[in-house]
Amino acid sequence: MAKFVDANIILRYLLDDPEADSVERIFKKQKEIIVADIVIAEVIWTFTTFYKWRKDRFIPKIKSFLSPDFIKADKKILNVALDIFEKYKIDYIDAYLISLMEKKKVQSIYSFDRDFDKVQSVRRIEPK
Structure with a gap:
């Protein structure tokens, strides 16, 4: 059964935070992870405002995250x-x-x- 993910899950994964291993485990278990467009907007907002990252640092990470077939967006x-x-x-x-x-x-x-x-x-x- 498909599951949605919130921005904080994606951020933990992309930032390789301590919770990233847990996130990766749920990704491996799920056949479908649904990512709403607005969630990606929140991820970008967090990278640019909270972390102050430049675009070239996080855009490739987001594109890579979106690429697997089990990610539905x-x-x-x-x-x-x-x-x-x-x-x-x-x-x-x-x-x-x-x-x-x-x-x-x-x-x-x-x-x-x-x-x-x-x-x-x-x-x-x-x-x-």
Whole structure:
């Protein structure tokens, strides 16, 4: 039976904390581990705000974590979002929205956030 994981489980595993062995054991037992998109956002927020890690230090770890078949997530959206987040100086949530826009074939977004202007494939529309 599939189980969801919270951000703290992923963080313990990626940080190789003392609890990482326990986490690895549950991963080996489970056939399906479900990772919600918002959980990855929380993991990224924790790496950037609490640990003050640079993107190049944690993005490869997250991508590697998401790669096994037993990890069930919207991997296409998450990996594209991680690529955008890595490439541009924008917030992860903005990168995630751009990834979702690409999947849905939407090119425009209503926003006051000028960070969207950094990505050529996005047309930001400022409400007037």
